[in-house]
Amino acid sequence: MQAVAAVATEHGVPDAAARLGPSWGFRRLAGHRLGGGERWLAGTARLTGLRLQRFAQTDWAELAQAERAALADSAQLIVAVDSFDIESPYRDHEHLTHALVLHRYAGDEVVVADMTNRPEPHSLPLHVYQKTRLSPVAGGFGIVCRGVVGVPPPSDIVADRLRAELPAHRVELAVLEQFITDVREGRTGPDVDIADVAAERLALSQVVAPPNGPDDRWTPVADALADLSHRWYIVHAMAWAATRGTGTLRPARLVRMLTNLATREADLNTRLSAIMQVGSPCPR
Amino acid sequence: MEDRISALVLRFAQLDAAADALDPNTDLWDAGMSSMHSVSVMMAVEEEFGVEFTEGLLTRATFTSVASIARAVRKLRDSDPAVAR
Incomplete structure (x- = not known):
């Protein structure tokens, strides 16, 4: 959600953190996880004026192609990764779903921003990115963010x-x-x-x-x-x-x-x- | 008691500046303790003194300083004399 707020802010949404949702509920997730209602994406789209679309792809070639195409189309991407694989307090010892903003593919690297651990754009080796995107906790999940911000009441x-x-x-x-x-x-x-x-x-x-x-x-x-x-x-x-x-x-x-x-x-x-x-x- | 709590805070609170000792009234939030680490401190204090922080004590104020944590532990002990001292 922080990553969505960051992208919305870049699109000019004022007080983006106050426009996430609303969603309030529960659902069971894999393992010993309890999740929220997770209906916040539609509400966030209404409150920000942005078009937000979920996607998931577990085939690496298709995932990379879809991400490159979205970036080429001036969309911004929020991608799920595994905290185990990236610079975070959980690196090398805990598998947790985490979100990055994907800026671009750059040869054998990608450029990402992590609003929690490292907000400035930085490089991640492509093989690490591929591994973490296809990890069980990330599941190739992402959100495409497009559009011009209106100011809905x-x-x-x-x-x-x-x-x-x-x-x-x-x-x-x-x-x-x-x-x-x-x-x-x-x-x-x-x-x-x-x-x-x-x-x-x-x-x-x-x-x-x-x-x-x-x-x-x-x-x-x-x-x-x-x-x-x-x-x-x-x-x-x-x-x-x-x-x-x-x-x-x-x-x-x-x-x-x-x-x-x-x-x-x-x-x-x-x-x-x-x-x-x-x-x-x-x-x- | 304050010395033992201070040692636990220094071990678990991950304060901004390394120190060998803490003034009992140092504001731990100002010193860089995060909410996550305050919970680690709470659990360590519970283990050390054989108490369990009640719902009403799970507040930011309780974990503001070594002195405030000590007050909470004394309160818990007073309400349950059977806990280890």
């Missing part, structure tokens, strides 16, 4: 899209409950990866915060979402530390913390639903 669109997220989130709370059950019964974890969930809530808090939020009632909601994101990050960091042997995270405690988060998620959904129904800026 965000508050109505935020309200519209958030209204659509609430019932989806309510349904997907069952995914979280099942995840907690799996942790409790030893089928998942304790090396859980819930970073995507935390990131989605952080982005959502920025989307509904002023000036995007339709009115003052949303400010405490944005604060509550930021607090929720912080709490998800704490659990993620604890699991991360435990995985590396720098701390202990008993399954019972993990279950307790996740259960607490589930309660907070449900409560916030109820609160937001009430706001959307009473005096909503876009009543239906």
